Amino acid sequence: MSSTQVSSTPVQVAAPSNTLTTSIGRKVFMAITGFLLFGWLVGHMIGNLQIFLGQDKLNAYALTLKHLASVIWIVRIVMLAVISIHVFYGITLWLRNRASRPVKYVKEATVQATLASRTMIWTGLGLFLFIVYHLLHYTFIVTNPQYADLHDSLGRHDVYSMVILGFQNYLISIVYIVAMFCLSYHLSHALASFLQTLGWNKTEVQPLIKKIGYTVATLMFLGFSSIPIAVLLGIVTLPGGGH
Ligand code: HEM
Structure with missing residues (x-):
């Protein structure tokens, strides 16, 4: 008689895992969307730094973007989807990690988990709140509606003066600099x-x-903080030298 025994236990076939729902799948989505957000931010920073080249250069740049309306709207829709995915998966991964670690570590600090890595959720949520405020401030011009009437001598929207007037307010500048700190800590x-x-x-x-x-x-x-700091120090001034 053969000694080979055939197990009667049913073979466990792994359920097909959906890339979107596995932890690694979510992390891959976080990585891809994070990379796209970073690329967009580098472009945004370079665009904004043109404030150091003067009113004409920054306003011309803003007008060029306005003329590229259809491209800009495609970018906006893609970036909105990208931010939504990044935030959604960030929160779900964080909740899942918390749920799988019911007992608090006796010693919180571990060698690999730096403070930056453990506070990604908080710096991320801080940034999200900042983006909402920032859009109301400079894009939809809701918090300071007087910025909408600013025009330069060529009749273009005076984004240059708008940014300077915004950052001449110490509180606003501090909010931006704290947000930039969250951004860099996150990055x-x-x-x-x-x-x-x-x-x-x-x-x-x-x-x-x-x-x-x-x-x-x-x-x-x-790069980002240099703008409010330069305004507060009077290095970048309103046309005609107004401060
Ligand atoms: C000193 C720092 C910054 C300055 C001076 C600045 C300036 C501006 C201005 C002037 C606009 C409106 C452009 C227009 O409608 O003509 C804008 C839009 C925007 N900014 Fe910033 N920004 C800064 C930092 C940031 C940061 C750190 C983020 C993200 C974390 C960000 C995200 C955005 C977004 C999502 C928009 C909307 C883009 C669109 O309408 O297509 N900005 N920013």
Whole structure:
């Protein structure tokens, strides 16, 4: 008689996993959408830095964007979807991680989980609130409706004066600088997280990736914050030197 025993236990066939619902699937979506948001932000920062080239350059740039209305609307719709996916999966991943860790660690600080990585949800939500305020401030011009009537000598919307008038208010500038800090803190961990999700974060390159992450985050902070700081210091002034 053969000693081979055939198990009567039914073979467990793994249920086909939906990429969208697995943890790794969500992380891949977070990585892709985060990368697209970062790309958009670099473009936005470079566009905004034209304020240092003067009123004519910034207003011409804003008008060019206005003339590209159909392209801009496609970008807006895509970015809205991208932000929604990033925020939605960010919150669900965070909730899932919390649920799978019912007992609080005795010692919170671990070697790998930096403060930046553990506060991604809070810096992310802070940024989301900032974006809502920022859109009401400069895009829909709801918080300061007087900005809508600003026009330069060529009849263009005077985005240059609008930004300066906005940042001449200390409270507004502080809100922006705090938001830029949240952004850079969020970004300082984002690169490592992005590469880890894609499996490119090998131990030997981790210190280098960390350094690149911090450098990129610092550059973004300096680039964006330089604008309110320059306005507050009177380096960038209203046309005619008004401050
Ligand atoms: C000093 C920093 C910043 C300045 C001076 C600035 C300036 C502006 C201005 C003037 C507009 C309106 C453009 C127009 O309608 O003509 C705008 C739009 C926008 N900004 Fe910023 N921005 C800054 C930082 C940020 C940051 C950090 C984010 C995201 C985290 C952001 C996200 C957006 C978005 C989503 C829009 C709407 C774009 C659109 O209407 O297509 N901005 N910004």
